[in-house]
Amino acid sequence: MSMEEKQDFQTFQDSDTLYPKKEKEVAEIIKKFYKKSTPIEIIGSGSKKKIGKILQCAKILNLSKLSGIIEYLPGELYIKVKAGTSVNEIESELKKNKQQLAFEPIDFGYLFLGKSDYGTAAGQVSCNLSGPRRFKVGSVRDHVLGFKAVNGRGEIIKSGGTVVKNVTGYDLSKLICGSYGTLAALTEITFKVLPAPEESTTLVIHNLDINLSLSYLQKAVSSPHDISGASFLPIDPICNKCQMDIKKTFKLNDLKEEGSITAIRIEGSKKSINQRIKNLNKELNTSYLNISVLETLQSEIFWKKIKNLEVFSKTNNNILRIVIPPSNCNQIIYQLPKNFKFCLDWGGALIWVEACELTEPMFNSIRKKVVRCGGYVSMIKNSDYLPYVEDVFTIERNRFSISESIKKSFDPKRILNPGKMYTGI
16 A cells, blocks of 8 residues: 555544545455454444444444445446445436336335435445345346455455346355345445336225235236235234334325225336236226225335335334245234234235334244244344344354355455354354
């Protein structure tokens, strides 16, 4: 590192936090801590810092200064950005060309702060948590074409490229996605981008119970009508200690009825949407049901609220994320405690749970039931009632051994976010 770089770097650090502005600086910092076997916590803007175990490392490596769009070629359907680039900046740039990150980045700011805080590109990749369109277009990892990062030895590594059909380093990109900074510090990411839909329409069926709702959602998802959103928001059970309130959250003029909401989204051209909505109504036989239709403006507002978990905004309760085969969804719901609120996404494959007065034995019991049904559960938000659990994420014994080997390959001295996901990794 040159004297000029050192001087530039020194102005962006304090006693506990380091703020590199260049990839080379990230490598030098990690190499230094590798030699000393000193653990460091890697964060971006900190918007998702509370997901996973809370770390107490000697130093924090903050990548928020490593920011900016490197290259954006709309015609080639990709955008290359530095790790600390804000999601807002990326989406604003894509919007100019009527393009989007199709996996619908989640804004966890509402859950933790009660206001928007999207965080950074690297944060989205590190957590691999996708929005309502997941069952149609795939997760975050399916939209990462390539990346650059620094491993636990301080070595700069690269995988993938900028061409949508490029498969070089494909598996490596998949490993990095969802690793919560435990394998490498991301410095650069190339995302695949897609055209934004011209219009969006949402068919809302009111006052269904969970069994009927799941039936309609699964029929819609498996239909040929190219559904891109399928959610259920119940009003029951009633719990005064829970924040979830769909009536307060979804104050939209075109919602004609109160009660539970079964929402089905169709996107595309206006003509195509009208025909598909018509066919869907016929197939679902909705003529005897209470329905509302949300046109583009209100439909976009509705799904933004779904995506960003605004129904749980600033809750003081624990928030669980359960991924389950849709056919087993109602089985899990019926086994939840009566004072737990929930909503469904991905046609019933995703359950968000607001757990009131959750205890660790209750959490472990839910995990066992979910695993028996072929799913997994993660603790996304802690509470004062249950501020800590030993196993935040679910992992099988065999996969844990594989994860240990992967961790050792990327980060042999376990200095990068040690224990963030699993104890010992």
